[in-house]
Amino acid sequence: MVSFYRLSAWVLVLLGVAGLAHAQPKSQILPPARDTRAVDSLRRVLAQHPRDTNGTKALVTLMFNFQYNDTAQAGSYGRQAARLATALGDRKRLARVSYNLAILAAQGGHNEESVRLHLLSGREFAALGNSLWVGHNYANAAKRRIGQGRFAEAMRLSLRGLRLRQAAHDTPSVADSYGTIGQIYLEQQNLPAAQTAYEQSLRGWQLARVPPYVVHCLNHLAIIHRDAGHFARARAYVAEGLAVVRAQPDTTANDGLLLTLAVLEQYQGHWAASLPLLRRVEAAYNRRPAGTLTPGARADLYSILGESLVQTGQAAAAAPYLTQALALARAARDRQEEADALEGLADLAAARADYRAAFAYRRDMGLVRDTLRLAATTRTVAELQTQYETERKDAQNRVQAAQLRTQQQVIRRRSVQLWAGLAIAALAAGVGYLLLSRRHLRREVEFAAEREALQQRRATAVLEAEEAERRRIGADLHDGVGQLLSVVKLNVHALGEELAPRLSPDEQRRFGDALGLVDESVGEVRDISHNLLPNALIKRGLARAVREFLDKVQQPGRLRIHLETLGLDDTRLASNTESTLYRVVQEAVQNIVKHARASEINLQLIRHAHELTLLVEDDGAGFDPAALGEGAGLGLRNMASRVAYLGGVLDVDSRPGRGTTVTATVPLPG
Structure with missing residues (x-):
């Protein structure tokens, strides 16, 4: 029973701290199977000790046994264990069971509840003096915040967890923290910072000799270099990952690498070369057991595969993939995948010269992306509000602490001056003069440094705000006005084809001039947006x-x-x-x-x-x-x-x- 308990705990840490994949599947560490004899024995112990520490231990271990094959039963045992541990004041069991309940909540998609339980577990482990497990809880709470798009809070939690894990010299968990930080930067498209973090994570997993997570880091480094336009380096990382997979066979890791390589081929315009890779991933997905692959992952594959089929002139074959991708994305409420599927269907309709359908898909795609931008803006405002409240409280605490220190300094200084005055009045006057002069000079130096720092921060804030506004306006022009003008162009072109037989030569010429002006407007908007947000x-x-x-x-x-x-x-x-x-x-x-x-x-x-x-x-x-x-x-x-x-x-x-x-x-x- 003890060996199973320790094994389960270690697997829980690895699965709990595993980073989320960036729009691609990744390998998993297989959890232990249920020990039927141990379950029967634990239930007998629980029946004999329903209200003491032995009963709490039995409930916690029963929860471990059911964690991966019956989450409802695991949750029931976990809640019973939490109530009993609270009643008995058993902080050790309460800390462990809260951690596992948090993992169960995350598996069920209840991110807010998962964060609450992780922070509760962290407080209990802190009271027990176990800083490493406090770090594990912070790390997992950060991952839940990433899933909610709350990146500023996710970064704060990740850095807290990283410091505690580094202090414990736990190489695998430090590597995991760097992977989480890399994911935060990747979600925000800060590719240089994401690359640095994933390189740190890769070195840690290589030292720990955990091949699935080595492949995970190599795959993400390939994605980063692919998105940055460093195609040769991206291929090198994929090749290194495939070599690790061959040495330690792992089909799910292989699927992620192949999908990354296929998208890399698309980036370089090698649409035909991407198809065999995507077909291999599709076959691998079809071999997986039911329920092991999310609808969003399938929608992602079908959108990518459908786009390659459209670009290689296989419109008939592309249609069912893109249609299914849209249905899966909507069922999973994955707005990003829904937008990608609509864009693929618009390209398919345009390839078939069905401009009316292309217009409808483009319009729906614009609405979905507007919704995504609005959601991102709302999250940003909420994060800024939270950050403001936190900073305001910290500032109040700092002011109070500074006032207390000032009062203490005044009391000490007055005492010294009193005793010195009683001893030698002249010496006290001279010392007082020197102290006042030094204080005045120090204040002048501090004020000058503060003024200089304030000017630098003001200049930095202005330039960063200016650059952010350029990027926002460029993105809005490209994704908003540019998309609308493209749709207008498609619509006018389709209308011209319908009316052409009934127009006189002069009317056809004027119609062509109008279409040319729309085309010129599209180019102007594109040039302006590229100047504001240079793609190169x-x-x-x-x-x-x-x-x-x-x-x-x-x-x-x-x-x-x-x-x-x-x-x-x-x-x-x-x-x-x-x-x-x-x-x-x-x-x-x-x-x-x-x-x-x-x-x-x-x-x-x-x-x-x-x-x-x-x-x-x-x-x-x-x-x-x-x-x-x-x-x-x-x-x-x-x-x-x-x-x-x-x-x-x-x-x-x-x-x-x-x-x-x-x-x-x-x-x-x-």
């Missing part, structure tokens, strides 16, 4: 984004632009560094185009070991920087403030008739 900057980095921007600005025969980049083609900088430098380049080049009357621009981006240098030089009219008034030079001030936000320095060298050279030097982390 997000996926391929600063050098590629700047190159694409300069290609659009260059005017053959009138304005030549030369770009030189060193040390940036195969690496990425921090996202805030890339976006800030991209805006500086935009501002500098647009100033030249508007005001300099230049015929040539030379631009250099050079990465050194610990800093990056940006140089923009033109042969235009030039100007006197010292002669600019307070109302002029707004663009230069914007560039200087952006560079200062990164801790860098901006230098402008210009004279009338001799062109302008702008140099920015930005430090990079070592």
Whole structure:
């Protein structure tokens, strides 16, 4: 009985702390089977000891036995154990049974109840001095918050759990915490941070020698590099994962890797190459026992498979997959998968020239995505409110503590001054003068540091808010106005085909002009949204984004632009560094185009070991920087403030008739 209890507890930790897969299935650690003889023995013990500690122990172990094959019975035993442990004051059993009830609540989709029970279990384990299990509870509560989209709270809980697990030197659980942190960053599309966290998690699982979680991390690293446009590295991670699977056969892990590889082929436009991989995953899904695969996972596969069939000209074969994907997503209330299925059906209808149906699917897809954006906004507001309340309470506590410390310091200082005055009055006066002078000087230094920090935070907040607003407006233009204009274009085109036989040549010409204007509007909206939210900057980095921007600005025969980049083609900088430098380049080049009357621009981006240098030089009219008034030079001030936000320095060298050279030097982390 004891060996089964310990084995069950270890399996519960692994299953409870397992990270959620990012839209793909992952391998599972198999739970222990029910021990029938042990169950009979435990029931006899419970009948003999219904109201003492032995009865509590029997109830907890019975719960373990039924945890994976009869959750209703397990929950019944667990609730009985919790009531008896509470009545007896048995904190050890209450802590353990609360943890297991939390896992059961999560399996039933009751995330809020699961978080409540994990925090209760954590408090009990803290009272027992077991910090490792406190960390396990924080880690699992964080996963439930991820499932609710409450990422700020999930991160706070994850970091608490990570610190406790690190203090206990428990390698598997530390690896799990880094995996959870990576998932939070991945959900928020912070790919560099997600990559760093999953690399930490991978090293931990490799040290612990747990192949299923090694494959899980390799798969997520492949997804991150795929989404970042690093296709070769993504393939390498998939290949490494497949090698681990071959050494330790695990079909579910193999399915996830194959699905990642299939989507990678789609990203590169290899639609035909993705089909055999997707067929293998489909066959594997069909072999799984009923109930082991969620409707959302099947909807995801069918949407991806249907899209590949549409793109390879197999519309008839794609239709049932996309239709089934939509039905499964709606049954599971998975709005993201529903939007993906509607988009695939819209593409299918367009391929069949059924523009009326394409319009209807696009309209429904827009409504679903609007609902998702509204839900995300609501969650963000709730998180900000919670964060505000927490920070307000912390600030009040800090103020009260500071007041208490100040009072204590005043009392001690007055006592010292009194005794010193009684001893030697002159010496006391001199010491008092020195103390007051030192205090005054220290206050001046502190005030100066606070002013400088406040100015830096203000500049940082303004630039971050500006960048966030650019991204929001770009996304709204692309997903809102852009989608609506695309639908209008499809509708006008379909209407033109219906009316063509009845229109005169002049009417057909005017109709064609109208359609051309709509098409031009679609392109304009796309260009504006890409300028606000450059796709190349997000996926391929600063050098590629700047190159694409300069290609659009260059005017053959009138304005030549030369770009030189060193040390940036195969690496990425921090996202805030890339976006800030991209805006500086935009501002500098647009100033030249508007005001300099230049015929040539030379631009250099050079990465050194610990800093990056940006140089923009033109042969235009030039100007006197010292002669600019307070109302002029707004663009230069914007560039200087952006560079200062990164801790860098901006230098402008210009004279009338001799062109302008702008140099920015930005430090990079070592």
